[in-house]
Amino acid sequence: MKVTVGGSLKLAFRPWVEGLEHVPAEGPAILASNHLSFSDSFFLPAVLDRKVTFIAKAEYFNTPGIKGRLTAAFFKGVGQLPVDRSGARGAGEAAIKSGIEVLERGELFGIYPEGTRSPDGRLYRGKPGGLARVALATGAPVIPVAMIDTEKIQPPGKVVPKLMRPGIRIGEPLDFTRYQGMEHDRFVLRAVTDEVMYEIMKLSGQEYVDMxxxxxxxxxxxxxxxxxxxxxxxxxxxxxxxxxxxxxxxxxxxxxxxxxxxxx
Missing domain, CATH: 1.10.287 (Helix Hairpins)
Structure with a gap:
């Protein structure tokens, strides 16, 4: 499924990418990206040789009917992992647990530190709970990623996507092992998250909003x-x-x- 979806996306949209050499050929790593579009979780895996697992709403996997089963099969095929978000705290803990499990298997884990898509194309403050806790609990390197122009492909309200070339910039891995064992220190979590967001901002060129x-x-x-x-x-x-x-x-x-x- 990944080969089929990825190949189709690359053929149709021809995304350009910089910094592929920063993604390790093997071993665990966290891909921390800005979030402009629903399609971000598809374009990033499409340009990589390795599988990337992202967290997705459980509703995508348990909707009844033929359409629901097709949707679930699609999301599973592109590496999406279902998490029940019915309770904010429970959802956060489930996402962290899932991320740690992915990394402990030596795989790539994708995460959006902003927690949701940008409402206006600007880069917003990263939430310290998920990314930083997973990074400090596993010692996995954090690779900042910037998605470019993906929000222009299918703006809100548009059914048919616009055929254009989105971009992906991948930065150098960030090592936070110096903070291991401190994943419950809120000041450390904030510092780690802010450092990652700063690198994403440099890669994306987005205006940063401190909220x-x-x-x-x-x-x-x-x-x-x-x-x-x-x-x-x-x-x-x-x-x-x-x-x-x-x-x-x-x-x-x-x-x-x-x-x-x-x-x-």
């Missing part, structure tokens, strides 16, 4: 909701004003004296 992408998405959603409510209120006020004006005009018409008839 979580999830918080920005909430702000955008709240602003959209407020704008919608303001529009609804404005329309209601306009309708009321028109109604009142119509009532005034009707009253004025009713109260206007009739024309005097002239005497013969």
């Amino acid at each position: 979580y992408a999830t918080a920005m998405k909430r702000q955008i959603a709240e602003a959209a909701k407020a704008e919608k409510e303001a529009g609804r209120a404005a329309r209601a006020a306009l309708a009321q004003a028109e109604k009142e004006q119509a009532a005034k005009e009707k009253a004025a018409e009713r109260d206007r004296p009739g024309e005097q008839r002239s005497e013969p």
